Amino acid sequence: MEKQEAQRRLAELREQVRYHSRKYYTEDDPEISDFEYDQLYRQLETLEGEYPELVTEDSPTQKIGGAVYNTFAEVVHQVPLESLHDSFSQEELRDFDRRVREAVGDVEYVAEPKFDGLSVALEYRDGLFVRGSTRGDGVTGEDVTENIRTIRSVPKILREPVPFLEVRGEVYMSDQSFQRLCARQELLEEKPFKNPRNAAAGSLRQKDPKITAQRELSIFVFNVQQVEGHALSRHDESLKWLGKLGFPVPPLYRTSGDMEEILSFIQEIGDKRGEFNFPIDGAVVKVNDFAQREELGSTAKFPRWAEAFKYPPEEKETTLLDIEVNVGRTGVLTPTGRFEPVTLAGTTVSRATLHNQDFIAEKDIRVGSRVVLRKAGEIIPEVVAVLSHPEGSQPYHLPETCPSCGERVTRVEGEAATRCTNPQCPAQLLRNLIHFASRDAMDIDGLGPAILEQLLQAGMVASPADLYTLQVAQLEKLDRFGKKSAENLVAAVERSKQNDLYRLVYALGIPHIGAKAAQVLCGAFPTMEAIQNAPEEELSQIEGFGGIMSQEVAAFFQKESARALVSRLKELGVNMAAQQQEAKGTLLAGKTFVLTGTLPTMSRKEASRLIEENGGKVTSSVSKKTSYVLAGEEAGSKLEKALQLEIPVLTEEELLQMIKSE
Incomplete structure (x- = not known):
C-alpha cells in the first residue's frame, strides 16, 4: 500500500472507530457487534504499526475509550483507570508472555474473567463508601455516587475500617435482569438496550437514582487502585483481602507461572461462559507481583503488565425447521426461527429472532434453509448467513393478516416493522x-x-x-x-x-x-x-x-x-368533544418556537405548555418561519440550523424574562 493510500485509509478507519466508540461508550447504543468493532480497531492498529510516522495524537489508538457526560460532576482519577490491550489468539498471549519475561525475568500471572459492563472506581474513607465514579476517558470520569449506592452488592460499610481505599470494579447486569428489562421496555414502547453491557451503562447514568435502583445492577471488584493502612504485594493476595472486606470478587481465577496453564484456564472459562449469570467477553491475564508491575509500567494507553483475551463469536451450522410469527405488545409482527438445536457459548439454542421482513429478504431466509447461527454479545442468538436452500423452497413473506386477531396488518413506508393496529387485538x-x-x-x-x-x-x-x-x-x-x-x-x-x-x-x-x-x-x-x-x-x-x-x-x-x-x-360517558380552551394570554401571539436540548429547570413539555398558554406556537423543526429557538444543554442540529438561518436563540431565563417584560 502506498503511503498516500495508507493515509487515506487511516483517516477512514479512525473516523469509523471514533463513531462506533462514541455509540458504544458514550451513547450506550452500539450499531455493530463487539467482534466487528474489535476487527476495525485491529485494522487501524496494524496499519499504524506499518506507518508509525502517520500516527496522530488524536487517533483512537492513543486514547482510552469513553467520554464524560455533562449530566454528572467530573471526577479526576488520581490513579488512571487504564484500558487493556486485546489479544485474539493464544499466540498473541504467548508474545505478551515473552515481552514480560524479557523485561522482568521469571513471572507469575493471575487469569480471571473479563466482565462485560461499565468500569467504575469506588472510594472508601475509614471503611465508609464516600464516592463512586465511572472510568470516562480513564483520567476524568463522572460522579455517580448516588446511583452506585442503589446497587445492593456494593458494600456501603467495609468489614475493616481501612483509612482510605479506592478499588476498581465492573458494574454489570445479569442475563435474567437484562431479559426482564427488555420485556419491560417493549411493554412501555421504549427502545430496548441491545446487550447487558449497554443496559448496565445506561442504567448507571440515569439522572434519577430510583430508576437505577429498579434495574437490578450488580458489581464485581477486581483491582486495588489506592490503599492506606494496609500493605499489599500481590494481585491474588489483594483479591482475597477484598473478599474479606465484603466486596464481590471474581468467582474464579487462576494463579500460575506457566503461560500454558494460563491458556488452558482461559479455555476453561470460555467453555463455561454460557453457564455464568454474568456477561463476559473474554479473560484478563495480569502480572501477579506489584513490584514487577511497577517495573513494566504502561504505554500511553495500556498497562504493559496486563493483556485481555477476547473470545471469538462461536458459530454453528444448523437447519431452519419453521418460522413462527408472534405479535408483540406494540402490535409488531416478529418472525422467530425454530432450528435444529445446536450448542453455542455453552447453551443449547433452538430459536432465534429473524427481526422483520427486510432481514428475511436480505438474507433470503427460507424454511428448510441451512444457516449459520451465532450469539450476539454472548446472549442473543442470530442468523449470520444462509448457506443453502432445499430444492423447491420459496422466499418467505410475513402474513397479510394478524395471527392474533385476524385483521389486516400494515407497514408504513420507511419503517421496517409490520404492525397490527387493531386497538382491541x-x-x-x-x-x-x-x-x-x-x-x-x-x-x-x-x-x-x-x-x-x-x-x-x-x-x-x-x-x-x-x-x-x-x-x-x-x-x-x-x-x-x-x-x-x-x-x-x-x-x-x-x-x-x-x-x-x-x-x-x-x-x-x-x-x-x-x-x-x-x-x-x-x-x-x-x-x-x-x-x-x-x-x-x-x-x-x-x-x-x-x-x-x-x-x-x-x-x-x-x-x-x-x-x-x-x-x-x-x-359509558367519555367526553367526545374538544373543550377549545383559549390561551391564558397573548404575550407570545404570532411567535413560533422550536425547543432543543435540556433546559435547567423545566422539561420541554413544561416549556411548551408555558409558551402555548401565552399565545405562542411550538413546532418541531427549524425553518425561516421560526421566531425563536429555545436551547438548553446538549442542543444539537436544530441549534446549528438556527445559527445558520440567523434565528434568535433564547435560554430558559431569557424566555421567562420575555414573558415577564411583555
Whole structure:
C-alpha cells in the first residue's frame, strides 16, 4: 500500500472507530457487534504499526475509550483507570508472555474473567463508601455516587475500617435482569438496550437514582487502585483481602507461572461462559507481583503488565425447521426461527429472532434453509448467513393478516416493522391499556402497569372501555386493594371521562399520532364524529399534519373495531368533544418556537405548555418561519440550523424574562 493510500485509509478507519466508540461508550447504543468493532480497531492498529510516522495524537489508538457526560460532576482519577490491550489468539498471549519475561525475568500471572459492563472506581474513607465514579476517558470520569449506592452488592460499610481505599470494579447486569428489562421496555414502547453491557451503562447514568435502583445492577471488584493502612504485594493476595472486606470478587481465577496453564484456564472459562449469570467477553491475564508491575509500567494507553483475551463469536451450522410469527405488545409482527438445536457459548439454542421482513429478504431466509447461527454479545442468538436452500423452497413473506386477531396488518413506508393496529387485538391489550391510562393520555392516577396486569389476570378488562365499568366491590377482592384504594381508582377513572378530546385521541394509540398531533387534529376537527368521518384529503390540509399522519388517522377509523371501541366509550360517558380552551394570554401571539436540548429547570413539555398558554406556537423543526429557538444543554442540529438561518436563540431565563417584560 502506498503511503498516500495508507493515509487515506487511516483517516477512514479512525473516523469509523471514533463513531462506533462514541455509540458504544458514550451513547450506550452500539450499531455493530463487539467482534466487528474489535476487527476495525485491529485494522487501524496494524496499519499504524506499518506507518508509525502517520500516527496522530488524536487517533483512537492513543486514547482510552469513553467520554464524560455533562449530566454528572467530573471526577479526576488520581490513579488512571487504564484500558487493556486485546489479544485474539493464544499466540498473541504467548508474545505478551515473552515481552514480560524479557523485561522482568521469571513471572507469575493471575487469569480471571473479563466482565462485560461499565468500569467504575469506588472510594472508601475509614471503611465508609464516600464516592463512586465511572472510568470516562480513564483520567476524568463522572460522579455517580448516588446511583452506585442503589446497587445492593456494593458494600456501603467495609468489614475493616481501612483509612482510605479506592478499588476498581465492573458494574454489570445479569442475563435474567437484562431479559426482564427488555420485556419491560417493549411493554412501555421504549427502545430496548441491545446487550447487558449497554443496559448496565445506561442504567448507571440515569439522572434519577430510583430508576437505577429498579434495574437490578450488580458489581464485581477486581483491582486495588489506592490503599492506606494496609500493605499489599500481590494481585491474588489483594483479591482475597477484598473478599474479606465484603466486596464481590471474581468467582474464579487462576494463579500460575506457566503461560500454558494460563491458556488452558482461559479455555476453561470460555467453555463455561454460557453457564455464568454474568456477561463476559473474554479473560484478563495480569502480572501477579506489584513490584514487577511497577517495573513494566504502561504505554500511553495500556498497562504493559496486563493483556485481555477476547473470545471469538462461536458459530454453528444448523437447519431452519419453521418460522413462527408472534405479535408483540406494540402490535409488531416478529418472525422467530425454530432450528435444529445446536450448542453455542455453552447453551443449547433452538430459536432465534429473524427481526422483520427486510432481514428475511436480505438474507433470503427460507424454511428448510441451512444457516449459520451465532450469539450476539454472548446472549442473543442470530442468523449470520444462509448457506443453502432445499430444492423447491420459496422466499418467505410475513402474513397479510394478524395471527392474533385476524385483521389486516400494515407497514408504513420507511419503517421496517409490520404492525397490527387493531386497538382491541388480544396480543397487545396490556400495552394498549398502559398507554390509554398514561399521564399524557387519559391520565388515570393509580392505574399503572402492575395494576393493569392484575386486572387482566383477573379477567376484569378485555378492552380500554372495560376500565369504565370497574366497581369498588370487584377491586376489593384483588390483592393489595383495600376499600379506600379501590374507591380512589374508581374515582380517578370517573374523572378521566371529562378529559379534553385530544387526550382520548392520543390514548387510542393511532400510529404516528402523539399528544401534540392529537391537539392539532382536535383543533381542526373538534368532535370525535368529525374526526371519524374526515376524508384523508381534508386531514392532510391541516397545518402541521403530515401525509403519514393523515393516512394513519383515516385508516384507523375505517376499522370496525376502532369505531366499536369509540362507540362504547361514548355510551359509558367519555367526553367526545374538544373543550377549545383559549390561551391564558397573548404575550407570545404570532411567535413560533422550536425547543432543543435540556433546559435547567423545566422539561420541554413544561416549556411548551408555558409558551402555548401565552399565545405562542411550538413546532418541531427549524425553518425561516421560526421566531425563536429555545436551547438548553446538549442542543444539537436544530441549534446549528438556527445559527445558520440567523434565528434568535433564547435560554430558559431569557424566555421567562420575555414573558415577564411583555
